[in-house]
Amino acid sequence: MERAAMACCRWILDHKYSHRNFLIFCGTGNNGGDGLAIGRILLQSNCSATVYITGETGTKDFEANLEKIQLHGGLLPEILTPGALPVITPEMVVVDALIGTGLNRPPAGISAELIDHINSGIAPVISIDMPSGLFADTSSKGNSIVKATHTLTFQQFKLAFLLPENDAYCGEVHILNIGLDKTFENETEVAFELTERTLIRSICKSRKKFSHKGNYGHAALLCGSYGMMGAAVLAAHSCLRSGAGKLTAYIPECGYTTLQSVVPEAMCVVSGEKHIAAADGIGSFDAVGIGPGIGKFPSHVSLLRAVFTQTKKSLLVDADALNMIAGNKELIGLIPFSSVLTPHPGEFERLFGAVENDFERLQLALKKSAELQVYIVLKGQYTFISTPEGKGWFNSTGNSGMATAGSGDVLSGFITGLLAQGYPPPQAALIGVYLHGLAGDIASQRHSPEAMIAGDIVDCLGEAFKLIS
Numbered sequence: 001m002e003r004a005a006m007a008c009c010r011w012i013l014d015h016k017y018s019h020r021n022f023l024i025f026c027g028t029g030n031n032g033g034d035g036l037a038i039g040r041i042l043l044q045s046n047c048s049a050t051v052y053i054t055g056e057t058g059t060k061d062f063e064a065n066l067e068k069i070q071l072h073g074g075l076l077p078e079i080l081t082p083g084a085l086p087v088i089t090p091e092m093v094v095v096d097a098l099i100g101t102g103l104n105r106p107p108a109g110i111s112a113e114l115i116d117h118i119n120s121g122i123a124p125v126i127s128i129d130m131p132s133g134l135f136a137d138t139s140s141k142g143n144s145i146v147k148a149t150h151t152l153t154f155q156q157f158k159l160a161f162l163l164p165e166n167d168a169y170c171g172e173v174h175i176l177n178i179g180l181d182k183t184f185e186n187e188t189e190v191a192f193e194l195t196e197r198t199l200i201r202s203i204c205k206s207r208k209k210f211s212h213k214g215n216y217g218h219a220a221l222l223c224g225s226y227g228m229m230g231a232a233v234l235a236a237h238s239c240l241r242s243g244a245g246k247l248t249a250y251i252p253e254c255g256y257t258t259l260q261s262v263v264p265e266a267m268c269v270v271s272g273e274k275h276i277a278a279a280d281g282i283g284s285f286d287a288v289g290i291g292p293g294i295g296k297f298p299s300h301v302s303l304l305r306a307v308f309t310q311t312k313k314s315l316l317v318d319a320d321a322l323n324m325i326a327g328n329k330e331l332i333g334l335i336p337f338s339s340v341l342t343p344h345p346g347e348f349e350r351l352f353g354a355v356e357n358d359f360e361r362l363q364l365a366l367k368k369s370a371e372l373q374v375y376i377v378l379k380g381q382y383t384f385i386s387t388p389e390g391k392g393w394f395n396s397t398g399n400s401g402m403a404t405a406g407s408g409d410v411l412s413g414f415i416t417g418l419l420a421q422g423y424p425p426p427q428a429a430l431i432g433v434y435l436h437g438l439a440g441d442i443a444s445q446r447h448s449p450e451a452m453i454a455g456d457i458v459d460c461l462g463e464a465f466k467l468i469s
Helices: 002-014 030-044 060-072 109-120 164-170 182-187 197-203 229-241 253-262 300-310 319-327 329-334 345-352 358-372 407-420 425-447 454-459 461-468
Strands: 021-026 048-053 092-097 125-128 150-154 172-176 192-194 218-222 246-251 267-270 287-290 314-317 375-378 384-386 392-394
Touching: 002 030, 002 125, 002 150, 002 172, 021 030, 030 048, 030 060, 030 092, 030 125, 164 358, 197 425, 197 461, 218 229, 218 407, 229 246, 229 253, 229 407, 229 454, 229 461, 246 253, 253 267, 287 300, 287 407, 300 319, 300 329, 314 319, 314 407, 319 329, 319 345, 319 407, 345 358, 345 375, 358 375, 358 384, 358 392, 375 425, 384 425, 407 425, 407 454, 425 454, 425 461, 454 461
Parallel strands: 021 048, 021 092, 092 125, 125 150, 150 172, 192 392, 218 246, 218 287, 246 267, 287 314
Antiparallel strands: 375 384, 384 392
16 A cells, blocks of 8 residues: 555656645545555645545554554544535645445445535546546446546556546546566456557567468458448558468459559459459458458348358458348358457447447457357457457557548458468457557557548558567
8 A cells, every 4th residue: 555655646746746735535445545645645745735534434554544644744634524525626636535446336425425526626636546436347327436637546457447438537547556466467367358568479470581472371351342442452451461471352343443553462353343242262261351341232141141151261250241240130140150250339239239338248249259159359449359268358559540431441451361371360359459559559649640541550550560579
């Protein structure tokens, strides 16, 4: 607790808040103990701080820190009472140490009143470990929750920080290292993990000196239709940028000139005039990706059935292919085992049904991965990858600039190219999502989140590879 308080105070002082007046609100649990220790250290650093508590008795560590702040900080914290809460002005900084991770029911009484009072002000709010009122690993919808400007949490992300429904409460999340024993972390089996560069580097293969294009797989993409050949171009470019040895694109006649001109490295199989009509020979490839820009045509039901039954190796299913499956549920049972599905939340809902909150969506993804024996890449900030074994991975790269047309087509082509090189589906998904996000981060720095487009992600894939090599 002392290390946690010191880490928080270092962050506060490093971010130039030392000249502000601090209002520190403490519950009677260990989060409140953190707040009391923070108050003492700030006072000893000659900062102006007023500390409020919701009661005088609590956990052992709370009471120990209450005694310390009186003895060493020279301050007697004020006990909060309903209807008599302190005024919060814009010049102040609020430190929220009411509840933290110890919440097991929605806040009530003085805690709920205080949370609403904090949210009614316009002072910056720093929450310690978690914004008070937020559950760590289940939905908090309907709770009174502190809307933090910054959340200072310890060692690892909490699950709640990774889900969109909590974005309005967490502000900027900062992970502070407080020196906890790594042995426990490394040896504990968990349901969810966050991808890190060391993991991606460890599963990426190095290219052999004496190799040729045949060593790196032959991918096939069924992509594009009249008016949507851009999706085919983006997917084809990124597939080749993945390191795949060869690519054959199944496209309609209307896109032949476009693809041959813009992606000369790709071979083409033409079928149909304005949309793909057939997939002859699709079983001969090392990996197949289907969906980007293919449109939603009735004949695609038989096209998908043919691809599902003839594909011998790895398969990726995205975009309009997913939408066709959603409208023709008999196709779901034909999806080959170990396929990779890459829906955004809307496509996921059309496929598998609506949910009440983001936590239920995670559980549904894991359930469907197990039922269908597939890998689901649920796209978004902190893209979630669910596996048939019940393991879930959150991706740590990417940014809001990637919320742009064609970004998903880039990911589809990239993962398909990795599958063609022989990466097992879970590794292809992990590497593909991580490098796709990392390329997006490079593109965002280069162009800004507002100005970047999907083609910028493709252009930055090479730099992303360099960063993990």
